[in-house]
Amino acid sequence: MALDTHNKILARWAAGFGALDIITGEQQASAALSLLGTGGLFGTLIAMQDMPGALPTGVTSFIPLSAHGALSTGGSILIARMTKFGELDISGASGTFTDSDAAPTLTELGVSRQTPLCPLIHVKNTINATPGSFTFTYTDQDGNTGNVSNSFTITASANTKLCQVPTLTSTSGDTGIIDITAASRTGGTTPTGVLEFWGMAPIGRMSLVGSTGVCGEYADFLLDQINLVKLGINEKIGFMLMIQPASFTGAFVGAIHMLGDE
Amino acid sequence: MAVIDSIDQIYASIAANEPLNRLWTGGSTGVAPTAGNSTSGYSQNLRHPSVWTMPSVGGGLTGMYATACNIWCPGGAYTAILALEYLLGTLTVSGNVFSSTGAVSMPTKPVKGSSIVTSSMLTFAVVTTALTATTPVLTTTYTDQDGNGSQSCVMTLPTNPVTNSAYRMQPHLAAGDTGVRAVSNISISTGSAGVIKIYGLLPIQEFSIDTTVNRHSNLQPLKQSRPQWLIEPAETLAMYFGEIATANNQHMVQLTGVAAS
Numbered sequence: 001m002a003l004d005t006h007n008k009i010l011a012r013w014a015a016g017f018g019a020l021d022i023i024t025g026e027q028q029a030s031a032a033l034s035l036l037g038t039g040g041l042f043g044t045l046i047a048m049q050d051m052p053g054a055l056p057t058g059v060t061s062f063i064p065l066s067a068h069g070a071l072s073t074g075g076s077i078l079i080a081r082m083t084k085f086g087e088l089d090i091s092g093a094s095g096t097f098t099d100s101d102a103a104p105t106l107t108e109l110g111v112s113r114q115t116p117l118c119p120l121i122h123v124k125n126t127i128n129a130t131p132g133s134f135t136f137t138y139t140d141q142d143g144n145t146g147n148v149s150n151s152f153t154i155t156a157s158a159n160t161k162l163c164q165v166p167t168l169t170s171t172s173g174d175t176g177i178i179d180i181t182a183a184s185r186t187g188g189t190t191p192t193g194v195l196e197f198w199g200m201a202p203i204g205r206m207s208l209v210g211s212t213g214v215c216g217e218y219a220d221f222l223l224d225q226i227n228l229v230k231l232g233i234n235e236k237i238g239f240m241l242m243i244q245p246a247s248f249t250g251a252f253v254g255a256i257h258m259l260g261d262e
Numbered sequence: 263m264a265v266i267d268s269i270d271q272i273y274a275s276i277a278a279n280e281p282l283n284r285l286w287t288g289g290s291t292g293v294a295p296t297a298g299n300s301t302s303g304y305s306q307n308l309r310h311p312s313v314w315t316m317p318s319v320g321g322g323l324t325g326m327y328a329t330a331c332n333i334w335c336p337g338g339a340y341t342a343i344l345a346l347e348y349l350l351g352t353l354t355v356s357g358n359v360f361s362s363t364g365a366v367s368m369p370t371k372p373v374k375g376s377s378i379v380t381s382s383m384l385t386f387a388v389v390t391t392a393l394t395a396t397t398p399v400l401t402t403t404y405t406d407q408d409g410n411g412s413q414s415c416v417m418t419l420p421t422n423p424v425t426n427s428a429y430r431m432q433p434h435l436a437a438g439d440t441g442v443r444a445v446s447n448i449s450i451s452t453g454s455a456g457v458i459k460i461y462g463l464l465p466i467q468e469f470s471i472d473t474t475v476n477r478h479s480n481l482q483p484l485k486q487s488r489p490q491w492l493i494e495p496a497e498t499l500a501m502y503f504g505e506i507a508t509a510n511n512q513h514m515v516q517l518t519g520v521a522a523s
Contacts, residue, residue, distance in 0.1 A: 004277035005270045040287060041334055041514050076334060078516075080285065109521040110279040110320020118285035118514070165514055167289030175286040175314050202285040202516040205332040223269070225330035227283065227518045228276050242334045242514070 003063070003261060009222065017059065017260035023047045023069065023239060026251040027161055035121060035164040036152040042164040043242035045122050046077065046252045051235045059260030061230035064203055064237070067219045069254020071208045075241045079219065079256075080200035081229060082236040083117060085180035087124060087196045090131055090154070095185035102139075102179035103199055116141035116176025117199025120163050120240070125194035127158040132188025136197060141176035151186075158193070163240060200238065203229050206254075230261055264375070265522045266327045266490055272520050279319075279521035282326055288312040288501060290512040296389075296423035297507075303417070303430030308511055309388045309461070310501040311426060313347065318495045319521055324372075325494040326519035331467040334514040340471050340506040344515060345384065345463035346491055347500040351402075351445035352460075355393055355453040367405075367444040368462050373489045381407035381441030382462030385431040386502065387417065392425045395453025402431065402448050402460060407441040415442075423456075428502060431460070464491045466499065466517075492522055 003009050012018075025047030034042045051062055067079055084100040103114045119138070131154040139145045152166060168174045180197045204227055206219040221227045231237070237256065265275045288310045297306035319325060333342055348368055352361045368380045387400060402415040413436045417429060431442070445460050493499070503511055 002277035004274040006273060009273070040289070041336070041512060078285075078332075078334065078514075081283075107280040109282050109317070109326055109519075110323050111318055113317075116284070118287065165287050167287060167512065173312065175312070176284065200285055201283050202332070202518065203283070204330065204518075205516065225332075225518065226269075226272060226520070227281055227330050228273070229281070229283065243336060 009259065012259060012262060019258045019260070021049060021256050021258060023049055023254045023256055024252065025239065027249055035123060035155050035158050035162045036166060040165045040167040041243055042162070043240050044161050045163045045238060046161070046241045047239040048082065049237045049239070049256065051231050051233055051237070053234055055233060056260060058262065061232055061261040063228050063230055063259045063261050065222050065257045065259050067204070067206055067254060067256040069206060069208070069252055071241065071252045072250030073208070075208050076243065077206040077208065078200070078240045078242050079203045079206060080238050080240065081203060081231065082238040083199040085177070085197040085199055086183065087194055088134060088183040088185065089194050090127070090134065090185045090188070090191040095134065095183065095191070097183040099181065103177070114178050115201060116178055117201055119166055119168070119177050119180070120198040120200050121166055122163040122196040122198060123158050123160050123193065124196045126160055127154055127156070127193035128191055129156050130189035131156065131191045131193060132185050134183055134185045134195070136180050136183035138180045139178040140174045141178065143178060145181070147174065198238070203227060203237065264372070265520055272329065275520040275522070279323065281329070282517070282519045284314070285514065285516050286314055287514045288512060290510045291426055292509050293424055293426070294507055294509045295427035296420050298429045299420065301418035302420060303433060305430060305505050306507060307386065307428040307430065308426050308503045308506050309386060309428040310503065310511060310513070313498045313500045314517070316493050316495050316497045316499070323521045323523050325492045325522050327490050327492060327522055328466050328517060328519045330516065330518040332516040333469045335471050336510050336512060338471055338506065338508045340508070341504040342469040342471060342513070343384070343463070343465050343502045343504070344467045344499055345465040345502065346493065347498050348462045350442065350460045350462050351448050353448035353450060353458045355395060355450055355456040355458070358449055360448045365445065368442070371464070371492055379443065380464060381443045383441060383465055384463040385442045386428040386461050386463070387431055388459050388461055389423045389425055389427045389456060390459050391455070391457035393419070393423050393453055393456030393458070395419070395450065395456060396421045398453045399451035400448070400458065402445055404445045405443040406436065406439040407443065409443065411446065413439060463502070466491060466493070493519065
């Protein structure tokens with residue numbers, strides 16, 4: 001059996017295999033707007049949602065069908081399946097990199113492969129006033145190992161939740177990352193703080209169209225942005241407010257609707 | 263029956279093959295393109311140098327149709343087009359040398375059950391190496407949308423256009439022509455340096471980028487009343503920006519698609 005028709009999807013929902021998860025997040029202060037200067041598009045990782053640690057009876061995966069939300073500013077939220085490549089504690093002589101996962105092997109257009117992900121740098125622990133710069137070493141979309149990124153200057157006193165998509169393509173032609181295997185820091189004065197390295201596979205976009213008030217709209221993955229992604233246990237969904245407006249502080253309240261695959 | 267003939271066909275393809283979900287970025291080139299004028303396509307366009315290549319598909323599958331496409335940009339007032347891109351010819355200004363190395367004719371694509379020879383829906387003369395040339399006249403000899411060869415497109419480019427500047431050829435095609443199938447020659451009247459490439463495009467998605475908060479778009483391909491192009495393995499997608507005066511052209515693109523058999 002497979003959910004391969006609209007009627008089957010509706011019937012599955014009617015049979016009680018749907019769920020709604022509330023998503024909340026906030027950014028209390030964003031003194032630094034750009035984490036890496038002009039080195040890529042920046043924003044705020046407004047929320048991260050964990051999939052359950054076990055599958056309910058009769059469910060083989062979780063499929064996001066739609067999401068909605070409201071934010072105290074306008075903007076565009078990228079919703080993505082997240083893989084943590086690792087993190088860099090920037091303190092010490094050159095920082096300490098802790099490795100995590102590589103891009104998962106997934107079926108894509110009938111081919112099982114490690115699907116390249118889009119990198120995201122995220123401030124896990126607040127950055128100090130003179131943090132210096134860093135590079136990371138990655139495996140590109142074609143499996144070429146040992147590629148070293150541009151050197152990125154970390155913005156002073158960057159707050160937690162700030163994030164940035166580092167530019168790869170202007171210099172290398174690379175369009176995705178399979179893994180980040182190392183990272184190190186140079187310069188700075190008694191640097192402190194932790195940067196996380198994530199990989200993003202897109203699920204869709206949520207448009208928040210109010211520039212001063214609170215409003216939002218549905219991100220529909222069933223009939224609008226047609227994209228039925230099957231998520232496993234313990235997977236993470238990130239909500240990134242990308243290209244945030246100046247001096248953003250505020251809260252996000254929303255939800256994501258999930259359907260249990262058969 | 264094509265996968266995009268019905269929503270159930272799309273769901274069946276997703277269930278059987280799983281969708282493609284990619285997100286990639288293009289860094290800022292840091293330079294605004296040199297604007298065109300009434301003799302060179304009228305508008306200020308930029309071809310971003312980073313391109314994305316379609317990966318392989320499973321056995322029995324032919325490619326992918328896009329079902330969702332989003333873009334994130336820093337903001338401004340310009341347009342963007344994500345398109346299948348085909349190199350039709352190259353001109354090296356020094357020596358006025360035409361080359362067809364690496365060039366192709368526009369491909370054959372399935373449309374509504376038939377296999378058709380396409381012609382470019384958009385055609386650009388792109389400066390891939392900055393020109394040293396004062397108001398050069400660029401003459402392109404091409405085969406038109408109906409297969410008529412030896413047609414001429416004559417444009418006068420601005421002086422010394424910078425790298426990545428792109429000039430629309432459509433307004434300057436021979437009378438009655440709407441597209442280009444192939445290019446047989448390119449020549450220039452003057453100039454000492456630079457490279458121009460002619461690209462034919464089949465658009466996948468168009469975006470409107472505004473100045474405030476909606477720095478994105480997700481006009482779904484399935485809602486649009488024009489042919490949906492099959493994206494085949496090893497084909498490339500490029501981003502073209504229209505009426506872009508800013509030097510910051512960085513962007514992030516989401517592409518989602520379903521397998522076609």
